[in-house]
Amino acid sequence: MTDSHFDRRAFLGGAAFLTLAGAFPAWARSGSAGLSPSPDTLSGDAIALTVGTSHFRTGGRSAHAITVNGTLPAPLIRLKEGQTVRIDVANRLGEDTSIHWHGLLVPFHMDGVPGVSFPGIRPGATFRYEFPVRQSGTYWYHSHSGMQEAMGHYGPIIIDPAGPDPVACDREHVVLLSDWSPVHPHTLLRRLKQMGGYYNYQRQTLDGLLAGKDQPLDERIDWGAMRMDPTDLSDVTGATYSYLVNGHGTAENWTGLFAPGERVRLRIINASAMTNFNVRLPGLPMTVVQCDGQNVQPVDTDEFQIGIAETYDVIVQPREDKPYALIAEAIDRSGLVRATLAPRMGMVAPVPALRQRPLLGMKDMGMDMGTMQHGGHGGGAGQAMAHDMGGHGPAMADHKMKMLDPSVAPDVPMGPGVATLSPMPMDRTADRPTGLEHVDHRVLTYADLRAMTPGTDSRAPDRAINIHLTANMERYMWSFDGVKLSDGAEPIAFRHGEKVRVTLINDTMMPHPIHIHGHFFDLVNGPDPARFPRKHTVNVLPGGKISFDLTADAIGDWAFHCHMLLHMHAGMMRIVTVRHEGAEA
The missing domain is CATH 2.60.40.420 (Cupredoxins -  blue copper proteins)
Structure with missing residues (x-):
């Protein structure tokens, strides 16, 4: 069966036919003046959600989507700390569905994980979630059934504190990052099982070697002998993904408005299926004030990496009457999305060129760099690893890489699913994240x-x-x-x-x-x-x-x-x- 037949059959089996070009909830529409009460902001003690099917189109790509109340992204849910909320979720799909309230402290039977905390929501059924709201901050919700999250089943949650908010701002925007592929996620998985680097189009080349962008030849030979690829940072890449801000690609230019001098709060959520992003606003410093919904002491930075499912709230204060770019770049540099903060609609911030893709190094294999720099190691990765693994040099040619050493992690079963164990893993909380090690500005750690x-x-x-x-x-x-x-x-x-x-x-x-x-x-x-x-x-x-x-x-x-x-x-x-x-x- 071809991918097109698979996707067409899944689409025709859906409950609705809706082309989503421009059909966004108010919080996600381009030209938003900021978050404010609107008919499609869901709040109060009783909320109704309907999970169905639609068709989504962006960047010249279109495919079957799973939507909530007919939109992608899903509606904004805005709650108040201390209230009790009832959320009725109706399933109009031809398969089970669910909603997990990501980061919310709820009773386990309200957590929304089929087979763990409840049975799931059957086709045609409605399930009532009911729980007290015990916290405040920026969160999100998504399906925990099958691969529905990758197909559009996600949306933001904002919970206002019971008392005064310690974060002062003049306006706020939700910035929800995601990745979108017209290829069904089960097909993505099947292709990766056939070849782990299926979507890695940035492998090292002879031209890269000659241009000095790739590893020297001796290091490349060593990495090849270990069956390791230093460009393999992301499984699914910009080769198939479109990267989105609030459902908009770069050409669609989601625009959030501001007045010069205002303190603008950006509630940034990574709702991607597979993409960690590096986030920056060139020329506009950020002050991080919240992480995963929890207030932190303000810290200034120019760029940060947001892992999938993390949230960061930042304050920016654009003072000039001009557009500013908000850039979310995939960590493997296979693509990015540009949104715009602007004082007026119609203004378009520039799109920067993709930065040079990073290469993984010995630290990324759990090799202690200090140890490797002593003892007169000649050659590259293979000799260093042979030394650090206690002289297991002959094993380096093995197809499983033979970093395996039971003395390193005796409780880890040695089977076909374990190809490597880090011999000297280090605490990396103070390290700049992958791909940001050498940029010439401040990076959050x-x-x-x-x-x-x-x-x-x-x-x-x-x-x-x-x-x-x-x-x-x-x-x-x-x-x-x-x-x-x-x-x-x-x-x-x-x-x-x-x-x-x-x-x-x-x-x-x-x-x-x-x-x-x-x-x-x-x-x-x-x-x-x-x-x-x-x-x-x-x-x-x-x-x-x-x-x-x-x-x-x-x-x-x-x-x-x-x-x-x-x-x-x-x-x-x-x-x-x-x-x-x-x-x-």
Whole structure:
């Protein structure tokens, strides 16, 4: 069956036919004067959502879409801290659906994960979500059924604080980033399983070598012997994706208005399926005031990387009567989207050229750079790795790369799904993120984030656990600790009320945005635990490790997964159980 037949059949089976060119909710329309009450802003104690099918078109590409109340992106839901909300979700699809309230602290049976917290919403059925609103900030919602999230089933949530908002602004815009492909996500996954680098059109070339843009020949030979590609930063790229701001591509030029001198709050959400973005506004500095819905001490920057499912609120203050570009560039530099902040409609900010695509290095393989620079290593990556792996040089030609060493991670099963283990992973919270290591302006790191107010649990952790992010990228197999969820992975068990230090170790050469449901955690990023920032998603850099302190305060079964949709679907997911002491898991 061809892709076109597959997509056409799925489309014709839908409940509606709607071309979405220009059919956006008010908050996402170009020329928005900022967030304000409008008929399609959903608020109050009773909200109704209908999940259906439509047709979406952008950048000359069009395909079947899954929409909420007929739009892509979905309507803005605006709530108030302290209220109780009832949200009725009607399913008009020919398949099950669901909604997960990303980052919201809800009872586990309202969390919206089929097979974990509820059965899902059957075709023709309506499910009522009802929960108290326990927090404020910028969040979002999306399907947790199949691959619907990649097909348009996502929208923003803003929760206003019960008291005064410590972030002062004159106007605010939601900036929802996403990726869009006319190819069905199941087809994307099938192609990647056939060839892991299917969408990587930026491999090294002879011309790149001669121009000095690619690795020297000896390093390239070493990486080739290890079956590793230093350009393999993203599985699905601009070769098939259109990158969007509020559903608009660069040519469609989403425009948010301002008056010169105003303090403008941008509520930036990465709702992509597979794309981490580097975000900047050339010539306009940003002040980060919130991360994952939680207020942080203001920090000035010129660019930051936003992992999939993260949110950042920033304040900008454009003073000149001119357009400013808002740029979200895919981390592999295979594409970008430009939106415009402007004092008037019709103004268009320039589109910068794509910057040179980055190359992964030894640190991204979990190799300690200081160790490698001693001992007279000649040659390139292969010899350095052979030394650091305890003299396992002959193994370098093996098709599995043979970075495997049971002494490094004895609890990780050695099977076909684990091709590499980082021999010397480092804490990379203070590192500039992938692709931003060498830019000549300020770049936000996790080490820059400080909580606005101290956390509520000042205890030292009761215990510590390590979780490895594992993969065989060549075979497109993804897992935690070498075991896919579908292969019977045991739940990660916590006792109610305990505080656990969790260390994520990335044994792959891609960054992974890891999300836990039902909880926030305190990201370990400096000497002062009282100011650890609270997050629900953390992007773990390649070959690195990152730690967070989790207080298991929510009884129930919770999803814990990589928020790269295809990675989660391929197995990088576990269930976290929280039970009272002595209760059965």
